[in-house]
Amino acid sequence: MNHFPEAWGRPRDDIYGSYNASYLPQSRGGLQSHHQPTTHTQQPIVTGTSVLALKFSTGVVIAADNLASYGSLARFTDVHRLKPFNKRAVVGFGGDVSDMQYLDRLLNSLDVEENYTSPTGDAKSDDDRALVDAPLMSAKNLHTYLAKVMYKRRTDFNPLWNALLVCGLDEKDQPFLASADLLGTTFSAPSMATGFGAHLAQPLLRRVAPDEAATQELSKEKAVEAIKECMKVLFYRDARSMNEYSVAVIDQSGVELKEDEKLENQSWAFADRIKGYGTQTV
Numbered sequence: 001m002n003h004f005p006e007a008w009g010r011p012r013d014d015i016y017g018s019y020n021a022s023y024l025p026q027s028r029g030g031l032q033s034h035h036q037p038t039t040h041t042q043q044p045i046v047t048g049t050s051v052l053a054l055k056f057s058t059g060v061v062i063a064a065d066n067l068a069s070y071g072s073l074a075r076f077t078d079v080h081r082l083k084p085f086n087k088r089a090v091v092g093f094g095g096d097v098s099d100m101q102y103l104d105r106l107l108n109s110l111d112v113e114e115n116y117t118s119p120t121g122d123a124k125s126d127d128d129r130a131l132v133d134a135p136l137m138s139a140k141n142l143h144t145y146l147a148k149v150m151y152k153r154r155t156d157f158n159p160l161w162n163a164l165l166v167c168g169l170d171e172k173d174q175p176f177l178a179s180a181d182l183l184g185t186t187f188s189a190p191s192m193a194t195g196f197g198a199h200l201a202q203p204l205l206r207r208v209a210p211d212e213a214a215t216q217e218l219s220k221e222k223a224v225e226a227i228k229e230c231m232k233v234l235f236y237r238d239a240r241s242m243n244e245y246s247v248a249v250i251d252q253s254g255v256e257l258k259e260d261e262k263l264e265n266q267s268w269a270f271a272d273r274i275k276g277y278g279t280q281t282v
Contacts, residue, residue, distance in 0.1 A: 059251030139168030151184025
């Protein structure tokens with residue numbers, strides 16, 4: 001037998017003659033598709049770094065910087081990785097940007113289906129396509145949907161290279177925060193972070209909200225302040241981050257999203273005063 005991986009289980013050509021592959025489907029360019037095994041993306045290419053989120057008494061605050069890196073190159077500086085879904089949820093994306101764009105299109109189509117379809121499943125016939133009075137999908141249901149999408153792609157051995165944070169309000173208008181990764185693994189906690197944020201920012205967030213009971217006493221202002229402080233730490237400690245970021249607050253009044261926030265007075269201008277920096281002589 002031929003023991004090369006691309007031809008496992010086929011008779012050897014030098015003994016039994018050439019393998020007849022005429023019945024196999026043709027691939028692009030007219031070449032036979034059986035010469036190589038089916039492969040999928042083995043690693044992310046253009047990536048975003050950490051996403052941070054923290055519950056407070058009436059909602060959730062979430063933040064992510066606007067940088068997309070090509071390896072160690074800071075390639076794109078205006079990539080917004082927080083995507084609102086209706087008025088009750090926001091999804092934060094870490095990892096591959098192209099997979100994020102795929103999931104964003106998937107969520108847009110889901111949003112259209114949720115908003116422009118009647119409770120009986122029939123499309124609205126009104127010319128103005130008026131929204132129905134059915135309740136909007138909650139953040140909890142959205143997280144369940146995304147987790148199943150991630151798990152399905154994982155079982156196809158073609159995962160979406162993302163780490164997701166889904167935050168917002170559940171069916172009872174209570175703050176909700178949970179994650180899903182490329183394996184479809186889910187987790188929920190009062191504060192969450194992906195990427196380097198899981199190592200650098202999570203300990204700081206746990207000081208503010210060590211458990212669910214502490215979030216009931218945490219105000220919106222203190223939660224936003226804690227997230228901004230963590231974004232500052234990541235700017236200085238994570239080489240794949242930048243000082244411009246997006247932040248969203250989700251509560252019963254809706255989604256308040258700011259996509260061009262900047263860390264005030266935060267830059268590396270002080271570096272030339274550090275002993276041993278660059279070519280200076282001390």
